[in-house]
Amino acid sequence: MHEVVIIGGGVIGCLSALNLLDAGVRVTLIERGGVGREASWAGGGIVSPLYPWRYSQPISALADWSQGFYPQLAARLAEDTDIDPQVTPCGLLWLDSEEQDVALSWAAGRGKPLLSVDAEFIYRQVPVLAAGYENALWQADLANVRNPRLMAALRVALAANPHCRLLEGCADARLLIEQGRVAGVRCAGENMQADAVVLAAGAWSGEFLAELGMALPVVPVKGQMLLYKAEPGWLSSMVLCGGRYAIPRQDGHILIGSTLEHEGFDKTPTEAALNSLRASAAQLLPALAMQQPVRQWAGLRPGSPDGVPYIGEVPDYPGLWLNTGHYRNGLVLAPASCQFLADVMLGRQPIIDPAPYAVTAGRELLAG
Incomplete structure (x- = not known):
C-alpha cells in the first residue's frame, strides 16, 4: 500500500496519518474545516473513560494500550514540533460511592492501582473541594492531555512531513468508486487516486456512507464545556462526581464538563447548559461560584450504539476503511485505534484482536 487518503482531521484522522507515514505510506488528509477544530479540540482530555469499569472489553483494550502510549507520543511531538501536548499524570478522584465494590473488583482483575480512600485523603489531595465527601476512589497515575495543544502539535508534525498533504476547508469531498471498490476521493475539483481511503470524519462519517446506500449508526452527540482560570496548582487533581468533572491544566485553567445532548449538528452553546455546568462547578469547587x-463551547461526539468504534475495511466496498464511532472516548482511545488501523491495513500483527471492531458479526452497516 503506497497511497492513502484520510477523510477527517481530528485526532483519529491525524494519528492514523502519522502511523501510516511512519510505515512509509504517502498520505493525503482531507478536512472539511480546520484540522483538530471539532470534537478533538472540544473534549476534556482525560486519558480514561469516565467510569472505566462500566465499559466492555473492546473499549478497555484500546484504553489500556493508549494510556501506556500517551507519554511517549507527547514526548515525540514535543521534540518534533516544540509544542508540548502536556500529558499530565495528576490523578483522578471519583467522588461517587455507589459503585465502589464493582470498581474495585474490576481494578483488581485488571491490575489497576485503584484505591478506596477516606475523607482525610480526599481533602489532603484536593483541599479546595466542597465539604461533605467521606469516601472516594483514587487512581494516582491517570493523566489528562491538553487536547488543543495535542492537535496543534499533530498538525505541525503532519505539515512538516514531505509525504503528507493537508487539505483543509474541503467540504465537498466525495468517494470515488471504480469497478465496485473505493479508489480515491474527489475534492475541490481534483480526483485523488489512492490504494485505500480511511473514513475518520467523526460525527460526519455517516454522510459519506449514505452516498453508497449504507447507514452507519454514528450520530452527533453534543457536549458543552466551561473553562475557568485559577492559579497554577490550585486544583491539584481531576475530580468526578455524577458524570460531571473538573480537569486542571498546568497553567491554572480548569475545565468543567460536560453535557450530553442529542441536538443533531447544532453546536450552539446554550444558557441552560451554562447554568447547569456552573452549578456543577460550584458543587465540586465552591470557590468557582464567585467567578465568571x-x-x-460545544462539540459533537461521534455517538455509536455501544461506544465501540468501527475500525476495519467495509466488506462491500474494498478500499474503504473505517476508524470512527469512538463516542465519548476519541481522545482516550486514539493512539491504540490508529496503531491498530495501520496494523490491519498493512497486514501486520495487530496490537489487539480485530474482531470486535470489524463491520461484521452483528455490526453490519444497514441499507440506507
Missing part, C-alpha cells in the same frame, strides 16, 4: 467562566 472564561469561556463556554
